[in-house]
Amino acid sequence: MIEARGLTKRYGDTTAVDGISFTVQPGIVTGFLGPNGAGKSTTMRMVLGLDAPTAGTVTVNGRRYDQLGAPLQEVGALLEARAVHTGRSARDHLLAMAATSGIGRRRVEEVIDLVGLREVAGRRAGAFSLGMGQRLGIASALLGDPATLMLDEPVNGLDPDGIVWVRTLLRQLADEGRTVFLSSHLMSEMELTADHLLVIGRGRILRDVSVAQFLADAGGTRVQVRSPQSGALRELLDGPGVTVTSTGRDALEVRGLTSEEVGTRAAAAGLTLFELANVRASLEDAYMEITRDAVEYRGGSADSSDLQTRSAA
Amino acid sequence: MTSTVQTTTGSPLPAPPRAVDQRRVTFPRVLTSEWVKFRSLRSSWAMLLAAAAGLVVIALIIAANTGSHRAGLDPEDTVLSATLQGYHLAELLMGILGVLFVSGEYSTGMVRSTMAAVPRRVPVLFAKAIVLGVVVGVAMAVATLVAFLSSEAVLARSGHGFSLSDPTGVRVVFGTALYLVLVALLGSAFGWVVRSTPGGISSLVGLLLVVPLLLSLFGDLGRTVAEYLPSPAGEAFAVSLRLPHTLSPTTGLVVLVLWVLAAMTTAAVLLKRRDA
Numbered sequence: 001m002i003e004a005r006g007l008t009k010r011y012g013d014t015t016a017v018d019g020i021s022f023t024v025q026p027g028i029v030t031g032f033l034g035p036n037g038a039g040k041s042t043t044m045r046m047v048l049g050l051d052a053p054t055a056g057t058v059t060v061n062g063r064r065y066d067q068l069g070a071p072l073q074e075v076g077a078l079l080e081a082r083a084v085h086t087g088r089s090a091r092d093h094l095l096a097m098a099a100t101s102g103i104g105r106r107r108v109e110e111v112i113d114l115v116g117l118r119e120v121a122g123r124r125a126g127a128f129s130l131g132m133g134q135r136l137g138i139a140s141a142l143l144g145d146p147a148t149l150m151l152d153e154p155v156n157g158l159d160p161d162g163i164v165w166v167r168t169l170l171r172q173l174a175d176e177g178r179t180v181f182l183s184s185h186l187m188s189e190m191e192l193t194a195d196h197l198l199v200i201g202r203g204r205i206l207r208d209v210s211v212a213q214f215l216a217d218a219g220g221t222r223v224q225v226r227s228p229q230s231g232a233l234r235e236l237l238d239g240p241g242v243t244v245t246s247t248g249r250d251a252l253e254v255r256g257l258t259s260e261e262v263g264t265r266a267a268a269a270g271l272t273l274f275e276l277a278n279v280r281a282s283l284e285d286a287y288m289e290i291t292r293d294a295v296e297y298r299g300g301s302a303d304s305s306d307l308q309t310r311s312a313a
Numbered sequence: 314m315t316s317t318v319q320t321t322t323g324s325p326l327p328a329p330p331r332a333v334d335q336r337r338v339t340f341p342r343v344l345t346s347e348w349v350k351f352r353s354l355r356s357s358w359a360m361l362l363a364a365a366a367g368l369v370v371i372a373l374i375i376a377a378n379t380g381s382h383r384a385g386l387d388p389e390d391t392v393l394s395a396t397l398q399g400y401h402l403a404e405l406l407m408g409i410l411g412v413l414f415v416s417g418e419y420s421t422g423m424v425r426s427t428m429a430a431v432p433r434r435v436p437v438l439f440a441k442a443i444v445l446g447v448v449v450g451v452a453m454a455v456a457t458l459v460a461f462l463s464s465e466a467v468l469a470r471s472g473h474g475f476s477l478s479d480p481t482g483v484r485v486v487f488g489t490a491l492y493l494v495l496v497a498l499l500g501s502a503f504g505w506v507v508r509s510t511p512g513g514i515s516s517l518v519g520l521l522l523v524v525p526l527l528l529s530l531f532g533d534l535g536r537t538v539a540e541y542l543p544s545p546a547g548e549a550f551a552v553s554l555r556l557p558h559t560l561s562p563t564t565g566l567v568v569l570v571l572w573v574l575a576a577m578t579t580a581a582v583l584l585k586r587r588d589a
Contacts, residue, residue: 092353
């Protein structure tokens with residue numbers, strides 16, 4: 001379990017993380033979603049005690065990271081930028097990491113097999129492709145058989161085969177009761193992997209919801225309808241609680257009515273329909289909408305209040 | 314990679330055993346980790362080998378050159394420590410080795426893995442210093458001993474050889490090795506403070522070679538101050554020739570050790586305080 005309370009990080013005048021609070025629960029995969037530069041990596045570095053928070057706290061299993069006696073067993077982390085000495089072989093890197101916690105060679109060989117790096121384990125990590133580097137990072141994260149896994153953009157650079165493998169692995173780890181926290185700037189990846197979402201934009205948590213709830217909030221389903229008499233159809237359908245938008249010359253998108261209702265009313269009015277379909281809102285669209293809102297909001301008033309906070313401090 | 318197929322199916326992880334105490338970070342474990350790191354970099358061994366070879370080869374060359382014609386030579390080429398002048402090369406190499414052992418972690422991003430594994434951080438600084446000190450100490454003690462004995466054997470043929478049992482013999486031979494250890498430690502402290510390979514190397518070389526030269530331009534006062542810089546302080550106990558403006562061997566050793574302690578303390582404070 002990871003708990004952040006009022007977590008803040010400022011670099012000079014820039015606020016990278018702006019007083020965020022969240023809890024990452026065990027047993028599920030929690031996705032940390034946001035555009036590049038939203039504060040995901042900074043937050044993760046603070047979880048690991050690499051960056052000190054300007055304000056607020058973040059704990060892992062109830063304790064600050066630097067208070068953990070056996071950190072590799074509590075948290076396995078994959079950091080965004082490669083955190084491996086390029087002159088060392090993958091195996092030696094893992095052996096050095098393992099040694100800090102008294103983890104033996106057997107476990108090192110085990111994780112090498114687990115991530116599929118057996119054939120290249122003796123090669124310099126500097127010669128690795130991005131995908132191999134990610135696998136090495138995941139191997140390193142798994143070394144201590146940790147209760148919490150925190151992965152920054154884990155599928156970045158992996159081939160499709162590798163992406164499926166990571167997804168399966170994370171699901172399995174969560175099913176074993178572990179806490180799995182992964183970041184991505186790709187909604188499509190989260191839709192397939194995560195159970196719960198933390199959406200971050202400009203250093204603030206914008207949503208803290210289950211994927212199902214996120215989808216419902218995104219407007220649920222819409223009805224897409226095409227008719228040569230779209231003007232008449234529009235007048236017919238419009239009413240309280242219903243929004244009709246034109247999406248093309250003869251196409252409408254209807255919210256607030258089911259496809260059955262649209263079809264029945266059109267038939268009663270003698271209107272011709274070419275197409276009638278339910279469209280599920282894509283998480284991608286919803287995500288874009290939320291982060292765009294955040295950008296607009298932040299562009300307005302929030303910056304000046306930031307300035308006031310700084311001058312007050 | 315053929316093994317990908319096998320892992321795609323999701324090979325089972327052993328159920329998490331929660332014997333947390335077995336996997337605690339302890340200082341001996343951090344020390345082991347730093348030893349694994351040191352021995353697994355080819356550059357570590359290349360630099361040790363180059364320094365050792367430099368000491369021995371330069372000693373033999375000096376012995377071969379001075380063996381026949383001693384008259385007209387500078388005193389620094391006839392004293393007991395004369396054949397160990399390869400330490401000029403070795404001090405640069407060992408200083409750079411010290412910088413690299415630390416700055417390599419910053420330039421590659423490895424330091425984030427290291428500090429995530431050892432969140433208290435400062436044990437890593439001590440462990441690196443111990444590994445560096447022991448490895449450089451053993452390698453350079455052997456190298457200076459071999460350099461001294463082989464070169465004096467050459468000189469002995471012309472009747473001018475020194476022996477380890479001569480008054481300053483042991484002090485010079487092992488003092489040179491100790492000087493190289495302290496320079497390597499100073500280099501590692503620079504690596505922690507500066508966090509970059511070029512920056513670390515240039516500031517170390519500046520302090521060892523350039524600053525003493527610059528100070529000597531400022532007359533007597535400059536030369537007096539220069540005595541307390543790391544390299545002149547080291548030469549006070551590593552070299553047998555007594556020149557004016559040189560500290561006593563003991564004072565020189567104390568001064569250099571203080572430099573190392575001050576640099577290490579600065580490094581430790583910054584390591585604890587700064588973001589990794």
